Amino acid sequence: MRLLANSVHTFVKTMTERETDPINQARVRMLFYILVAYAIFGLTLIFAYSYNFQLLKLIRASTIFFFASLFIAFIYYANVWRGVAHAVLILMTLLGGWGNLLIFVHGINAATLQYIWMASALGFYMKGPKWGWFYSTINILPVFIDVAFTDRTYFRLDVDPEVVVRPVYIYVLTFDFFIITFLHYFFFKTYSKNFLTLTQTKNDLNQTNRKLNEIIYDVKKLSNARMDFLSTMSHELRTPLNGVIGLTEVLLKQNPRKDQEETLSILRFSAENLLALVNDILDFNKLESSKVELENTLFNLDNLIRNIHASMLIKSEVKGLELNLFIDEDIEKRSMYGDPTRLTQVLVNLIDNAIKFTEKGFVNISCAIAERDNQRIRIDFVIEDSGIGIEENNQEKVFDSFIQASPSINRNYGGTGLGLSIVKRVLALHQSGISLKSLPGKGTRISFDIWFELARQNFEGNLIGREEKPISDIDFSDLKVLVAEDNLVNVYVLQQTLLQKDIRPDVAENGKKVVELLLEKDYDVILMDLHMPEMDGEEATKIIRSLNDGRKANIPIIALTAVVNDLIIENVIRNGMTDYVAKPFRPDDLFGKLQKVVTNR
Numbered sequence: 001m002r003l004l005a006n007s008v009h010t011f012v013k014t015m016t017e018r019e020t021d022p023i024n025q026a027r028v029r030m031l032f033y034i035l036v037a038y039a040i041f042g043l044t045l046i047f048a049y050s051y052n053f054q055l056l057k058l059i060r061a062s063t064i065f066f067f068a069s070l071f072i073a074f075i076y077y078a079n080v081w082r083g084v085a086h087a088v089l090i091l092m093t094l095l096g097g098w099g100n101l102l103i104f105v106h107g108i109n110a111a112t113l114q115y116i117w118m119a120s121a122l123g124f125y126m127k128g129p130k131w132g133w134f135y136s137t138i139n140i141l142p143v144f145i146d147v148a149f150t151d152r153t154y155f156r157l158d159v160d161p162e163v164v165v166r167p168v169y170i171y172v173l174t175f176d177f178f179i180i181t182f183l184h185y186f187f188f189k190t191y192s193k194n195f196l197t198l199t200q201t202k203n204d205l206n207q208t209n210r211k212l213n214e215i216i217y218d219v220k221k222l223s224n225a226r227m228d229f230l231s232t233m234s235h236e237l238r239t240p241l242n243g244v245i246g247l248t249e250v251l252l253k254q255n256p257r258k259d260q261e262e263t264l265s266i267l268r269f270s271a272e273n274l275l276a277l278v279n280d281i282l283d284f285n286k287l288e289s290s291k292v293e294l295e296n297t298l299f300n301l302d303n304l305i306r307n308i309h310a311s312m313l314i315k316s317e318v319k320g321l322e323l324n325l326f327i328d329e330d331i332e333k334r335s336m337y338g339d340p341t342r343l344t345q346v347l348v349n350l351i352d353n354a355i356k357f358t359e360k361g362f363v364n365i366s367c368a369i370a371e372r373d374n375q376r377i378r379i380d381f382v383i384e385d386s387g388i389g390i391e392e393n394n395q396e397k398v399f400d401s402f403i404q405a406s407p408s409i410n411r412n413y414g415g416t417g418l419g420l421s422i423v424k425r426v427l428a429l430h431q432s433g434i435s436l437k438s439l440p441g442k443g444t445r446i447s448f449d450i451w452f453e454l455a456r457q458n459f460e461g462n463l464i465g466r467e468e469k470p471i472s473d474i475d476f477s478d479l480k481v482l483v484a485e486d487n488l489v490n491v492y493v494l495q496q497t498l499l500q501k502d503i504r505p506d507v508a509e510n511g512k513k514v515v516e517l518l519l520e521k522d523y524d525v526i527l528m529d530l531h532m533p534e535m536d537g538e539e540a541t542k543i544i545r546s547l548n549d550g551r552k553a554n555i556p557i558i559a560l561t562a563v564v565n566d567l568i569i570e571n572v573i574r575n576g577m578t579d580y581v582a583k584p585f586r587p588d589d590l591f592g593k594l595q596k597v598v599t600n601r
Helices: 002-016 022-052 055-078 080-103 111-127 128-149 167-254 258-288 300-317 340-356 408-414 417-429 488-499 511-520 537-544 565-574 585-598
Strands: 297-301 322-327 335-336 363-372 376-386 433-441 445-453 481-485 506-507 524-531 559-561 580-583
Touching: 002 055, 022 055, 022 080, 022 111, 022 167, 055 080, 055 363, 080 111, 080 128, 128 258, 167 258, 297 300, 297 417, 297 524, 300 322, 300 340, 340 376, 340 417, 340 445, 417 433, 445 481, 481 488, 481 511, 488 585, 506 511, 511 524, 511 537, 524 537, 524 585, 537 559, 580 585
Parallel strands: 322 363, 481 506, 481 524, 524 559, 559 580
Antiparallel strands: 297 335, 335 445, 363 376, 376 445, 433 445
16 A cells, blocks of 8 residues: 555656646646546446446546546646646536536536536636636536526437436535545645745745844944954054155155165155055955045146156166156146046056066056047046066956965065956946956056046136146245144154245144144144044044134144044044045145145135
8 A cells, every 4th residue: 555655656746846836736736636536436437327327427437537547647748737627627517517407417406516616616726717717607607507497498408317326426426525625625735835835934034134134233343343453553554654754755855865865765665565555455445345436526637647657757767667658639638527536546556567567668658538529528548568467367367356366476576466456446436447458478458448527618718617736836835834743753744744845833732732722823724633642633623613713713624644444534524624634645645735725715
C-alpha cells in the first residue's frame, strides 16, 4: 500500500513541478485526483449497470471511464491540463444536468443538482471567475427549463427514462457529494496553506526589515563615527600643517639663499602632498555621502585654467616635462556660470596624475568650445601625456575608490587611489562622464566635457554679474582686521601672511577678548578661530550678532577651522558667520575672502 502511495505521489509530483504558480499546482493535483476518482467511479458503474441491464447508463459510465483515463494520460504526457479542464467541464455539463433532463431522468433530481454544483464549483476553481460564470450558467439552465415547462414530454427525446436502482442511486449520490466536498476542501486547504505561507513570508519580511533597520542604524552610527574620526584627524593634521605651509610661504617671501629656497620648496611640496592626501579622503567622504552641491558663480574659464597651469608648472619643471596649454581663443572673451572650485579640483587631479606618471616628454592641457547656443556652452577638456600608460584590463579599475592600476604604482608613486574616483564623482554632479584612452609605455589621454551657462549681458554689452578683480590689483592696506586665535604658531602664520598685503591685525586669544576689542575699536572683518579657551568662536559670534550697534553687529566674520565637514560648515553659517577658510590655507585663499570684504565695503 505504501509502495502504491509513493508511486502516486511521484506521479503527481512530476505533473505539478511543471507549474511554478502554487495555485496552478493545486489545480493540476485536484484535476488529477478527480479524474482518478471518476475513472474508478465509471468502472464501478460499468459493472453495476451491466448487472442491471441499463444500456444508456452503461454507455454513460463507459464514457466517463474512457475519457477519465484518456485525460489522465493527456495531463501526464502532454501537460495540457488547461484544455483537459475544459473538456471535463463540457462532459460534466452534457452527461450531467443536460443528460438527465433530456435522456436519463426526464427532469431534475438530486443527482442532477449535484452535477450542477460540481460543474459550477469546478468551473470557478479550475478556470477562474469568467469561465466559472459561463459553466455555472449553462449548467443551471436545465433547472430553469424544467421549472418553466410543465409538460414533461416537451424538449424530451423519444427515450423512456431509466429505472432507478436504489443501491446504485445511493452510491451515485454519495460519490457526487464526496466530489463536491472534496472540491471545496482541497481548494480551500490549498488556499489556506498559501495564505499562511504568505503570512509567514510577510512576518519573515517584517523581521528581515527590522534587522535591516538595525543594520542601517548601526551603519549610520559607524558612518557618523567615521566622520567624527575624520574630523578629529583633519583638525589634528591640519593644525600643524597650517604652521608648516604658512611659515614656508613666509620664508619663501623673505628672499632666502638659493640653497635655502630649494630646501623650502621641497618642504612646501612635501607638506602640500600631505595636505592633498587629507583633502582627498575628506572630499571622497563628502562625495560618497551625496552631500555635495555644485555652486553657480560667475567666473572666467580662461583665467581659471591659466592659473591652474601656472600652479602646476613647478612640478612639471622639476621633472623636466613640457606642460603645454592650448585654449580656444573664443573662451578668453567669455564669462560663464559654474562651480570653479570643483572644476579646479577635477583639472588639478588629472594634471597632477599626468605629471606624476610621466617621466619624460610632455603633458598637454587643451580646452575648446564643442557646442554653443544663446544661453549655454559646452567645453571639451583634454589632458594628454607621454607617461607610463595603463593596461587595458586596468582602465576601468582606476576609477574605483582606493584602487590603483597595479601594486607597484603605490610603491613607486604613492597616493591614496582616490583622485580619479573623486574626478568621476564630481563630473557625475555635472551630468558628465570621463573618457580614457591609454597605451602602456605610450601615454594616456583623458577627456570630458561640461555644459556652462553663459553670462548674460545688458543692452550696453556689460556683464550681468560681477567677476572679481585679480587679488594683485586690490589694495588691502587700510583693512582693519581682528584675528581671534589661541595657537601661537597659527597667530604668527596669520600675521606674516597678512603683512604681505600690508595688513597689521590685532590679535585676541579667545572669544571673550574678541568681543571686548570689538566694543573698543572699529574693525572691517574678524578672522575667527572656532576652538578657543574661555569662549569659542561660535559663542562669540552669537554675542556679536546681538550687539545694539548695527555696524558692529553685522561685521563680516570669517571662520578659521581645521575641521572641514558639512556639519561644521552648516554650524558656521547658522551661527551667523559670513564665510570660512579651511586651515591650512594658501595666502590667495585667505585674500580671496578678504577681497569680498573690501569690495562690499
